[in-house]
Amino acid sequence: MPINYYLFLSIALFSIGIVGVLTRRNAIIIFMCVELMLNAVNVLLIAFSKMHHLKALTANAATTVGTEAQLFVFFIMVVAAAEVTVGLAIIVMMYRNIHSVDINFLNRLKH
Amino acid sequence: MNITEILFWFLTAIALLGALMVVFSRNPVHSVLWLILVFFAISGHYILMNAQFLAIVNLIVYAGAIMVLFLFVIMLMNMNADAEPQKNKWLKMAGTIAGGSLLLVFVAALKDSELQYRSLEGQEGNIGLIHHLGKVLFTDYVLPFEISSVLFLSAMVGAVVIGKKD
Numbered sequence: 001m002p003i004n005y006y007l008f009l010s011i012a013l014f015s016i017g018i019v020g021v022l023t024r025r026n027a028i029i030i031f032m033c034v035e036l037m038l039n040a041v042n043v044l045l046i047a048f049s050k051m052h053h054l055k056a057l058t059a060n061a062a063t064t065v066g067t068e069a070q071l072f073v074f075f076i077m078v079v080a081a082a083e084v085t086v087g088l089a090i091i092v093m094m095y096r097n098i099h100s101v102d103i104n105f106l107n108r109l110k111h
Numbered sequence: 112m113n114i115t116e117i118l119f120w121f122l123t124a125i126a127l128l129g130a131l132m133v134v135f136s137r138n139p140v141h142s143v144l145w146l147i148l149v150f151f152a153i154s155g156h157y158i159l160m161n162a163q164f165l166a167i168v169n170l171i172v173y174a175g176a177i178m179v180l181f182l183f184v185i186m187l188m189n190m191n192a193d194a195e196p197q198k199n200k201w202l203k204m205a206g207t208i209a210g211g212s213l214l215l216v217f218v219a220a221l222k223d224s225e226l227q228y229r230s231l232e233g234q235e236g237n238i239g240l241i242h243h244l245g246k247v248l249f250t251d252y253v254l255p256f257e258i259s260s261v262l263f264l265s266a267m268v269g270a271v272v273i274g275k276k277d
Binding site: 001004005006007008009011012013014015016017018019020022023024026028029031032033035036039042043046047049050053064066067070071073074075077078079080081082083084085086088089090091092093095096101 | 115116119123126127130131133134139142143146149150153156157159160161162164165168169172173176177180181184185187188190202203205206207209210211213214217218221222224238239243244247248252255259262263265266267269270271273274276
């Protein structure tokens with residue numbers, strides 16, 4: 001597989017996430033689209049990790065180039081998990097206050 | 112067309128279909144289920160790229176934990192399918208056009224990049240295994256690892272503080 005295919009897959013997933021954030025009004029769906037964009041970035045990081053690793057393998061058979069990208073993906077997952085807990089707590093709080101998750105009701109920064 | 116290419120196109124089709132259905136399905140529960148399908152497809156891609164540990168972590172953390180959290184919140188709110196008012200059609204069209212333009216710009220900028228001769232063929236290399244990743248994580252990256260535990264603690268406290276009834 002050329003690296004370009006993974007590049008275009010990642011771009012397509014990211015753009016679908018952007019379209020979801022821009023068109024949907026449901027706060028939970030917007031949040032899920034943000035998760036989709038994070039995963040698109042993760043796919044790209046892994047693809048470039050594999051690419052650099054394969055390139056370095058031709059020079060040195062015991063190389064560990066490319067490990068950093070996989071650890072970055074690991075930390076992105078960690079931060080995404082923390083973000084989801086706080087974000088869903090905020091959405092639950094918002095539902096408790098205005099009885100809706102429509103973000104159009106939240107355009108005044110007060111209630 | 113060998114087995115890797117067949118798997119790549121199969122997983123890509125599943126991922127893109129699932130992502131589109133996340134955006135365009137009316138029912139939020141269906142959106143969550145389609146997003147789980149997308150995460151499974153992405154985990155398959157990770158396995159194809161020799162990142163076995165991250166594939167399993169992706170399944171456990173995203174498909175297992177985060178999506179269950181989403182499902183619980185949606186079921187807690189008792190949302191039905193048409194709770195979302197269909198307001199402004201022009202705004203929706205503008206959002207779609209903006210996203211499509213972003214896709215177009217990215218593809219146009221990157222389609223002639225010199226990377227296209229680099230291939231990801233070959234299954235050699237074992238940096239994706241937990242043996243190697245764990246060693247690097249607990250030697251070179253031990254400080255970010257510990258800081259992320261503090262981040263988790265603060266996220267937990269923050270979620271409890273935000274979510275509790277006052």
